[in-house]
Amino acid sequence: MLYREVGQYKSNYAADMAVFPILQDRIGIAVILVIAYVVFPLIGNDFLLNTILIPFLIFSLAAIGLNLLTGYTGLLSLGTGAFMGVGAYACLKLTTIFPHVNILIWILASGFFSSAIGVLFGLPSLRIKGFYLAVATLAAQFFLEWCFIRIPWLYNYSVSGAIEVPLRTFMGIPMTGPTATSLTRYLAVLTIVVAMTWVASNIVHGRIGRMWMSVRDMDLAAELIGIRLFRTKLLAFAVSSFYCGVAGAMMVFLWYGGAEAEVFAIDQSFLILFMVIIGGLGTLIGSFFGSALIYILPIALRLIPANFGIPIRPAAAEQLTFVIVGALIIVFLVVEPNGLARLWQIGKQKLRVWPFPY
Amino acid sequence: MRAPSSNETALGEVLLAVEEVSLSFGGVRALTGVSFDIRKGEIRAIIGPNGAGKTSMLNVVNGFYQPQSGRITFKGNVRNSMRPYAAARGGIARTFQNLALFRGMTTLDNILAGRALKMHRGFFWQLLRYGPALQEEVEHRRRVEEIIDFLEIAAIRKVQVGRLPYGLQKRVELGRALAMEPDLLLLDEPMAGMNLEEKEDMSRFIIDVNQQYGTTIALIEHDMGVVMDLSDRVVVLDYGRKIADGTPDEVKRDKDVIRAYLGETH
Amino acid sequence: MHILYLIFVDPFVQMVHAPDLLMQTLWDGLVGGVLYALIALGFVLIFKASGVFNFAQGIMVVFAALTLVGLHEHGVPAFVALGLTILVMLVLAFGVERLMLRPLVNQSEIILFMATFGLTYFLIGFGQLVFGGNPKVMIADDLYLPSGAIEWKGHFGFVSLQKIDIAAVVIASIMVAVLAVFFQRTRIGRALRAVADSHQAALSVGISLEQIWVIVWFAAGVVALTTGIMWGARSEVSFSLQIIALKALPVLILGGFTSIPGAIVGGLIIGIGEKLGEFYWGPLLGGGIENWLAYVIALGFLIFRPQGLFGEKIIERI
Numbered sequence: 001m002l003y004r005e006v007g008q009y010k011s012n013y014a015a016d017m018a019v020f021p022i023l024q025d026r027i028g029i030a031v032i033l034v035i036a037y038v039v040f041p042l043i044g045n046d047f048l049l050n051t052i053l054i055p056f057l058i059f060s061l062a063a064i065g066l067n068l069l070t071g072y073t074g075l076l077s078l079g080t081g082a083f084m085g086v087g088a089y090a091c092l093k094l095t096t097i098f099p100h101v102n103i104l105i106w107i108l109a110s111g112f113f114s115s116a117i118g119v120l121f122g123l124p125s126l127r128i129k130g131f132y133l134a135v136a137t138l139a140a141q142f143f144l145e146w147c148f149i150r151i152p153w154l155y156n157y158s159v160s161g162a163i164e165v166p167l168r169t170f171m172g173i174p175m176t177g178p179t180a181t182s183l184t185r186y187l188a189v190l191t192i193v194v195a196m197t198w199v200a201s202n203i204v205h206g207r208i209g210r211m212w213m214s215v216r217d218m219d220l221a222a223e224l225i226g227i228r229l230f231r232t233k234l235l236a237f238a239v240s241s242f243y244c245g246v247a248g249a250m251m252v253f254l255w256y257g258g259a260e261a262e263v264f265a266i267d268q269s270f271l272i273l274f275m276v277i278i279g280g281l282g283t284l285i286g287s288f289f290g291s292a293l294i295y296i297l298p299i300a301l302r303l304i305p306a307n308f309g310i311p312i313r314p315a316a317a318e319q320l321t322f323v324i325v326g327a328l329i330i331v332f333l334v335v336e337p338n339g340l341a342r343l344w345q346i347g348k349q350k351l352r353v354w355p356f357p358y
Numbered sequence: 359m360r361a362p363s364s365n366e367t368a369l370g371e372v373l374l375a376v377e378e379v380s381l382s383f384g385g386v387r388a389l390t391g392v393s394f395d396i397r398k399g400e401i402r403a404i405i406g407p408n409g410a411g412k413t414s415m416l417n418v419v420n421g422f423y424q425p426q427s428g429r430i431t432f433k434g435n436v437r438n439s440m441r442p443y444a445a446a447r448g449g450i451a452r453t454f455q456n457l458a459l460f461r462g463m464t465t466l467d468n469i470l471a472g473r474a475l476k477m478h479r480g481f482f483w484q485l486l487r488y489g490p491a492l493q494e495e496v497e498h499r500r501r502v503e504e505i506i507d508f509l510e511i512a513a514i515r516k517v518q519v520g521r522l523p524y525g526l527q528k529r530v531e532l533g534r535a536l537a538m539e540p541d542l543l544l545l546d547e548p549m550a551g552m553n554l555e556e557k558e559d560m561s562r563f564i565i566d567v568n569q570q571y572g573t574t575i576a577l578i579e580h581d582m583g584v585v586m587d588l589s590d591r592v593v594v595l596d597y598g599r600k601i602a603d604g605t606p607d608e609v610k611r612d613k614d615v616i617r618a619y620l621g622e623t624h
Numbered sequence: 625m626h627i628l629y630l631i632f633v634d635p636f637v638q639m640v641h642a643p644d645l646l647m648q649t650l651w652d653g654l655v656g657g658v659l660y661a662l663i664a665l666g667f668v669l670i671f672k673a674s675g676v677f678n679f680a681q682g683i684m685v686v687f688a689a690l691t692l693v694g695l696h697e698h699g700v701p702a703f704v705a706l707g708l709t710i711l712v713m714l715v716l717a718f719g720v721e722r723l724m725l726r727p728l729v730n731q732s733e734i735i736l737f738m739a740t741f742g743l744t745y746f747l748i749g750f751g752q753l754v755f756g757g758n759p760k761v762m763i764a765d766d767l768y769l770p771s772g773a774i775e776w777k778g779h780f781g782f783v784s785l786q787k788i789d790i791a792a793v794v795i796a797s798i799m800v801a802v803l804a805v806f807f808q809r810t811r812i813g814r815a816l817r818a819v820a821d822s823h824q825a826a827l828s829v830g831i832s833l834e835q836i837w838v839i840v841w842f843a844a845g846v847v848a849l850t851t852g853i854m855w856g857a858r859s860e861v862s863f864s865l866q867i868i869a870l871k872a873l874p875v876l877i878l879g880g881f882t883s884i885p886g887a888i889v890g891g892l893i894i895g896i897g898e899k900l901g902e903f904y905w906g907p908l909l910g911g912g913i914e915n916w917l918a919y920v921i922a923l924g925f926l927i928f929r930p931q932g933l934f935g936e937k938i939i940e941r942i
Contacts, residue, residue: 013499014492076734128926131677131737131881135873136926139919150910202487206495207479210471214460221458224420225538226446226475235481266867270741277738282462315757322749329742334727337735 003351019201036190041183050182052296054255057193058247059295063275063287064200065243070273071281072204073236074216075125079137080272082144083241084248085264086114089154091249092163096156103168103175104188107249114245115238117144122237126230129219141266148261162260165253176253185254192250196243201284203239212236213282274325278332280339289340293328297321370398372431373542373574374419379428381414381598388414389425389598396542401568402576403589403606407618410595412578413455416544419576420445420452433541446475451540453531455547455578461520465530468519469505472537473498505533509563525556532563536571543567545577549584557581561588586610594618635904644781649903650896655789655858657895658796662851663872664879664887665800666844671881672820673840674725675733679740680747682869684845687747688713689852689861693763694755702766713845721837729833748863757863762856764788769857792854799850800888803843807884812839820882874922878933886933894918 003024010016020026040053066080090113094106121140125133148154149161158164167177174180175188203209211232214222223229252259271294279290298321305312312320336342375395381388389411396402404412417423419430421440430437432448440450451472460468477498483491506512509529514522519530528548535543548564549557561584567573579585585592586606594602594609596618602609609615639646666681691712695705724739764771770787777783807813818826819836827833855865875894879886898921902914 013496013503017492017495017499019487124923124927128930130733131873132877132926132930135877135919136923138870138873139916139923142916142919146912146915150912199485202485206484206487206491207474207477208481208484210463210467211474213463213467214471214474217460217462218458220422221454221460222471223442224422224446224452224458225472225534226443227471228443266870274741274745277741316753319749319753319757322745323753324749326742326744326746326749329745330724330739333731333735333739333742334724337731 003348005352019205041187046182049186052299054182054186054189056291056295057189058250058255059272059275059291060288061193061196062244062247062272063279063291064197064284065240065247066272067276067281067284067287068200068243069236069240071276071283072209072216073212073233075233075236076134077137078134078266078269078273079121079140080244081264081266081268082141083114083118083244084251084268085144085148085261086117087111087245087248088163088252088259088264089148090114090245091253092156093154095166095168102170103253104170107192107253108246110249111242111245114248115242118237118241119234122234125233141269145261145265148264162258163252165257178257189250189254192246196246197284200243204284208235274329278329278339280341283339283341285344286339286341289344293340294325297325370400373398373433375431376419377429379418379425379430381418381423381425387598389418392595392600394593394600394603396574396576398574399572400574400590401564401588403585403592404576404578404595405585405592406595411598412595413546415595416452416546416578420450420544446538449541450544451535451538452544453535453546453548455550457527457531459519459527459531463519464516465511465519466502466515468530469502469533469537470498472534473502475538502537505536509533525552528560536567540573543573543575545575547578547580549579549581557584564588630908631905638904644783647783649899651783651785653896653899654892655792656899657892658793659851659855660871660875660895661888661891662796662847663869664875664891665884666847667872667876668882668884668887669840669844669847673816674837676725676736676740677733678844679737680743681844681848681872682866683744683747684848685852685855685869686861686863686865687751688845688849689762689856690751690755690760692849692853693760693861696763696766702763706767709849710846713849714842717838717841717845720841721834725837726834759860759862762853762861764857767853788857795850795854799847800884804884816840871918874918877922877926880933889933894921897921
């Protein structure tokens with residue numbers, strides 16, 4: 001089937017303003033969902049689900065969260081890791097205090113805590129912008145990291161100082177804890193990520209998304225057309241941190257099954273920022289591309305040489321990843337500052353007019 | 359300063375009046391005791407040599423700069439200074455000398471963004487993009503499409519504005535200001551850098567806006583021909599002071615104005 | 625009431641009662657501050673000349689120190705290794721200019737900023753791949769850097785000053801002086817300031833941007849090497865230094881991104897502030913507040929003076 005929009009006339013504005021106005025795109029999304037919900041669970045082994053798909057989805061969600069703030073609203077944040085941490089610790093406290101409520105509800109609810117903290121550290125955006133604001137988010141990063149280590153109440157006074165994920169069931173099926181299968185956890189993560197991506201896409205395509213982008217592109221002009229900058233920025237902090245918080249809670253409860261504060265260190269913030277950059281600032285689909293590239297590249301680097309019989313030390317593989325990722329970031333910025341998502345768009349455009357060049 | 363001319367009585371009531379406005383930046387005086395008014399339905403030009411304080415004046419009117427002294431009366435409300443949000447809310451829209459478009463957004467989104475004040479559907483509906491939120495989007499889209507038709511930019515509806523040529527960007531910016539359905543439209547050099555044809559188009563749009571929608575317009579422009587043809591009344595600034603105020607013909611004959619423009623020495 | 629006493633009275637009582645401890649803390653803070661200032665200086669140099677907020681400055685410190693120690697480990701005599709490391713920094717400057725800055729010219733600040741993230745990652749991976757990721761000991765003795773401590777006895781008691789710290793302060797001061805002269809008095813310095821004001825205007829009067837960029841990145845590389853040697857001699861050469869290097873950011877916030885005196889004063893304020901905070905107020909919170917205090921100081925400062933200590937008030941134009 002050709003990728004064409006010819007003959008797809010829109011007879012009303014609602015149809016033209018749909019998120020995917022082109023039929024082929026809608027079919028594509030449906031196919032991806034079928035693969036994700038049916039094919040992967042059928043063929044997937046533990047390795048595929050647990051080592052690749054679950055983390056890929058979680059990182060994608062965190063990247064979407066950061067993208068809403070940095071890519072759509074233009075506020076650079078270096079505190080993503082800490083905001084994810086707030087979600088994880090909030091979820092632990094919630095499920096400890098109310099053990100009988102469904103864990104998935106708490107995973108989502110923990111996003112609100114992270115939201116509140118995000119707004120708190122977003123308050124300086126009233127006065128400061130750009131790099132200066134990035135330093136404010138660094139304050140959040142280091143302060144929260146310190147809290148995660150220094151306040152034993154947060155990790156339930158566990159001897160190791162780490163979050164230990166308790167067993168929680170949903171209709172008799174273990175959802176979290178050591179006995180939960182990777183399939184259950186995968187489906188839970190997938191559902192949350194799909195739903196939240198859909199919501200994010202609704203937000204950015206509507207009034208709020210336009211307000212965010214106005215602030216990003218030209219904040220003074222945005223103010224003069226009646227957008228209240230401070231509120232808009234805080235809303236971006238709130239929504240973004242919500243996404244990061246949920247991603248953090250999922251990371252600990254549905255992937256690691258237990259984690260120390262280090263997981264939410266500044267390195268995590270940078271990693272997610274890179275995903276956003278490589279994927280493309282201000283695109284949701286780019287968040288998935290970026291997450292795939294940055295998360296899966298190291299795994300590939302570990303596995304592929306081994307398959308060809310070239311032994312490569314795990315440490316060397318990791319260092320090589322750093323070199324390659326670093327170089328890739330620069331190459332991407334040089335070749336296409338708008339990231340993988342832009343390449344994707346160009347590809348689609350080419351396909352649309354194929355076989356003609358223009 | 360000359361006495362008010364007789365034809366002012368024919369004009370509408372005062373929409374905006376600035377009185378004795380002074381503005382300085384750390385010792386540099388940008389405006390000194392400037393007073394003038396803008397009446398409902400007119401096209402008012404602000405002219406003057408470079409650095410005369412014209413843009414500063416517009417910035418004071420829509421609240422981007424806070425003057426150190428003076429009063430601003432808008433729609434009967436007297437205040438010492440405007441705030442950008444209050445100005446937008448009160449119906450003052452604005453275009454900029456150096457373009458202040460949202461470059462990463464499409465033409466459509468830019469103009470839709472101009473409807474920000476008129477869209478109210480809550481956060482919850484926005485999350486779902488369904489029901490009232492979608493309905494609202496469609497309603498405003500309809501209104502925006504009228505503006506797009508009016509400005510003849512339908513072909514670039516879905517193009518990112520950062521990639522458009524300058525003249526079209528100017529038009530999109532005008533579109534965004536019109537989307538606010540303003541009572542007072544401030545245009546800062548709407549024709550700067552345009553060729554003759556583009557200038558003619560832009561003049562036509564300005565006149566149409568003024569006549570079709572009854573929008574009051576205040577504009578800064580360097581092209582004297584355009585100013586004299588378009589405007590009902592002209593205020594002339596030089597070194598931050600008002601040196602003349604009146605109809606184009608009156609201003610053209612004013613000695614101070616001639617001196618300011620030609621640098622005549624005595 | 626007791627908590628208020630602990631916060632507002634007790635620390636000052638302690639300071640008065642044990643002035644030797646106060647002096648010691650101030651000195652430690654001063655030395656830490658000098659090193660922050662040096663990292664910040666590298667940032668400022670590059671920011672002034674190329675408008676790039678060089679996130680990689682911290683890792684350049686580690687990379688330079690690692691190269692020096694690594695070469696020495698492979699049997700290169702210390703001073704030859706020093707020369708070679710300087711050469712490596714020059715190569716790095718050329719590489720950055722050719723492969724990163726030139727293709728990205730005219731891109732927005734944020735894109736360039738992010739490109740330096742890429743550079744950071746690259747240098748981390750590359751450094752570890754070549755020299756290994758384990759912490760190393762700085763070859764302080766081979767470079768004839770002093771070690772040991774002198775006890776300084778005043779009328780208030782004993783203060784112990786590490787000789788390496790004194791050397792660090794002296795060398796840093798010399799370096800700042802040299803840079804200041806370089807900036808103010810030489811032809812290249814003038815060109816540099818011109819570029820800092822406006823790239824296009826500088827180009828139009830015939831200043832070669834490429835050349836300037838290589839020079840400032842090289843200068844920043846040498847500053848990084850010096851910082852790395854000093855810091856390495858005080859503790860060790862390891863990649864954890866990169867986190868500490870982030871503290872140059874609050875320093876820059878205080879001092880402004882383009883001011884060399886600002887970087888120095890900011891560095892000292894942050895260095896001394898966080899040591900005092902940790903020593904006198906830290907125990908109230910369970911310690912470890914050094915990790916974030918600098919950022920919170922900068923944040924508090926920003927809210928009252930967004931343009932920094934030496935920055936001019938920003939007038940927004942449209």
